[in-house]
Amino acid sequence: MTKLMMLLNASLGGVPLPHHRNPLLRFSNKFSLLSSSKLLHRRFCTKMTTPTTTSLTQTIHLNDKERTPVEIxxxxxxxxxxxRMAIESSLFIKWLENMQCETGILTYGDMSLKRVLVQGVDMFGKRIGFIKFKADVIHDETGNQVPGIVFARGPAVAVLILLESGNETYVVLTEQVRVPVGRLILELPAGMLDDDNGDxxxxxVREVEEETGIKLKMSDMVNLTAFLEPATGGKVFPSPGxxxxELSLFxxxxxxxxxxxxxxxxxxxxxxxxxxLIKVRVVPYDKLWRVAADMKVLxxxxxxxxxxxxxxxxLK
Known part of the structure; x- marks a missing residue:
């Protein structure tokens, strides 16, 4: 994915970086500080933590020059x-690009993106892992705001491994601790794509080896999501609300x-x-749909x- 860099104001303590021309959006080269009173005056429909004296803002210009600039x-x-890490990340830039793509919600002209409130960031080492933000998207005709709370984590991949032995077909699963649901879950070997790596x-292949110990060849993999209609982007979306x-299944x-x-x-x-803390579990294929509640499996x-x-x- 093309990396979009911005000019950073000296108030951030950073050295200005070269501006990358992205056909979908333009970032202004000014970071400004808003007082907490001005922030409250904007009346965001979201619960905030205890106000501080100042907050950062950044203005971006979308591809449609007739649209009002968007405040981040x-x-x-x-x-x-x-x-700064959040708004420069490929996660955030990809989200903006999706909003303006051929099937994006801003493409048809009846929706407007007014502002984005960046609420939290989780780092994986030196790179962005997750971003939590709230986008104010308005239906122009009615003036109603559509739901816009976003947990951004980016693309991921999972692999259905079928092993035939004798007259039986088995599936290789992983049993993992999943704190958000408070359970051990049987699921497909899976992983997130690196921030700047679209491979x-x-x-x-790497995730299968790390999670099961099985070494596969890339040439032996079949991309199941590639069979979807082109308009889908060849991906599935587990929880788009x-x-x-976006998930690729092999x-x-x-x-x-x-x-x-x-x-x-x-x-x-x-x-x-x-x-x-992963354990490998092997189950008969004909029982798979009943024993694994993982969405990727189904x-x-x-x-x-x-x-x-x-x-x-x-045919093989």
């Missing part, structure tokens, strides 16, 4: 560094001995130094079965 504002308590299939995540099918199935069952894997099964029905899978 840091919520009180968000540091200068985190605010989807390479990420799929609140999250920007499939691998191979033959193994029973000893391989036994060796995989219960194997402990994952990057333990990063808190990945989506992959549906795409695989439909592609098989329509004769779209490669």
């Amino acid at each position: 504002i840091a919520a009180p308590g968000l540091s200068n560094h985190d605010f 989807v299939i390479g990420t799929a 609140g999250c920007d995540e 499939m691998y099918k191979g033959e193994v001995d029973k000893e391989v199935i036994a060796a995989l069952q219960g194997k402990e894997t994952g990057l333990r130094d990063r808190g990945e 989506l992959a099964v549906a795409l695989y079965e439909m592609a098989k029905r329509d004769g779209l899978l490669p």
Whole structure:
């Protein structure tokens, strides 16, 4: 993805960076400070933390020159560094591009983006992991505001691994601790794409090896989401009402001995130094849809079965 850089005001303590021309948007080269009274006067429809004396704001210009410039504002308590990292990140820039793409909600001219409140940032080392923000999007005809709370985490990939042994087909799953739902979840091997790395299939192969110990070749992978209509972008969206995540689903099918199935069952894997406490679970394919409540599993099964029905899978 093209990286968009902005000119940073000296008030941020940063050295000005070269401006990258993005056809979809333009960032102004000024960061300004708003007093808390002015922020309150704007009457955002969101709950904020205790106000601070100042807050950062940035103005952007979208592709449509007739549109009013959009204000990007840091919520009180968000540091200068985190605010700058958020609005320069590929996560945020990709979201703006999606808003203005061929099927974007700003493309048809009946919706307007007025402002964005950046509420929080989670860092993965030195790079952005997640961004939480609220976008004020207005339906122009009625003046009504549409829901715009966004948890941005970006693209991800998952792999359906089918292993044939004897007369049985098995699926390789991972059992992982998932704190948000408070449960151990059986799911497909999966992972997020690096912030600046669009190598989807390479990420799929790497995640499979890290989470299961199985080494796959890129040439053996079948992209199930590529069978979708082009208008979908060849991706699926697990929770579009609140999250920007777009998911690519792959499939691998191979033959193994029973000893391989036994060796995989219960194997402990994952990057333990990063808190990945993973166990491999192998289940019969015909029972998969009943034992795994992971959305990625059920989506992959549906795409695989439909592609098989329509004769779209490669013959091997």
